[in-house]
Amino acid sequence: MGKIRFGMTGTGRITDWVLRGAAFEPRFMAEAVCSRNLDKARAFASSHGIPKAYSDFDAMASSPEVDAIYIGTPNDTHKSLAIRAMEHGKHVLCEKPMGQTAAEVEEMGSCARENGVLLMEAMISTLSPNFLSVQRRARELGRPLNYFSAYCQYSSKCQTLKRILAGEEPGPVPSSFNPEHGGGALMDIGIYTIYPMVTLFGEPDSIHAQALTCIVPTSSGGRKVDLGGTASFSYDGMEAEVIYSKVADSRLRTEISFDEGIISMDQIHLSRDVWFLKRGLPTSGRSSGPEAVDITLPPDADPYLCEFREFIDILEDGRRESANNSLRNSLLTARILDSIRRQTLA
Secondary structure, three states: OOOEEEEEEOOOHHHHHHHHHHOOOOOEEEEEEEOOOHHHHHHHHHHHOOOEEEOOHHHHHOOOOOOEEEEOOOHHHHHHHHHHHHHOOOEEEEEOOOOOOHHHHHHHHHHHHHHOOOEEEEOHHHOOHHHHHHHHHHOOOOOEEEEEEEEEOOOOOHHHHHHHHOOOOOOOOOHHHOHHHOOOHHHHHHHHHHHHHHHHHOOOOEEEEEEEEEEEEEOOEEEEEEEEEEEEEEEOOEEEEEEEEOOOOOOOOEEEEEOOEEEEEOOOOOOOOEEEEEOOOOOOOOOOOOOOEEOOOOOOOOOOHHHHHHHHHHHHOOOOOOOOOOHHHHHHHHHHHHHHHHHHHO
């Protein structure tokens, strides 16, 4: 198989970031880019050396010179664009969250199967070298007992949101905080803590969630959006907890406890520091106990390389689904997100 020719959808920061990572994959080619504003598409294409620019998504998606579509537009557009691309016979790499609801994800998965194309959620958390290493080691450490993960990062859009809420700026509310565009802390960054949990342990038996919320102005009136939250999950023999926020920072590590010891990762969305602590005898404070062992693997050349490598590997193998970023895992995660939002945003 030669190069996979991608049509890139969206000209925002995320598309710029992923292109830098995709450039390290020799089988990747950016063939086209699409924006509703043709001038923006042309400027983006020029700055990235992309041959073609479109303002008509279907024209790009139907082009015989495009093999796959990357979707990096706001969350509320993912389902429509992905389905249109797949109906044109194109493979789709879709930014997280794949859909706004489990029903949307299910519809997208059905369309992928009906058209015989690959649909994959662009979730780097579960494709990075260190996560894959942790996943392999987890199978050798006995029963999982506890999972804890945190992703709290003060958003660059917080000050804009504060000014809008104070009446100092007219708006609109940035899409990452706008419920009409599928925004909110859970959908934007909380998903990074939950998708790896599902990949490792599957669907929990129960979910209990809380969130910090506020009312933001939208075109249909004031609506509640989450700024951060916590969620607890029960499995058979295991408990899990996640913390996420777009209005606070945290450097809490992700820890997974097993019968044989603890795996600790510096950050769940892209781990660059991993260690293992073997379980020892209780020390009652009289000794330091076992030494932590550094099991970190070298990172990829760019954080976003892993998702394009995985996507193209699947196509070269003749498969239509990722093992980690599978349609099932995307659906289970979407169901969990639905449950959390029902509890916190009702």
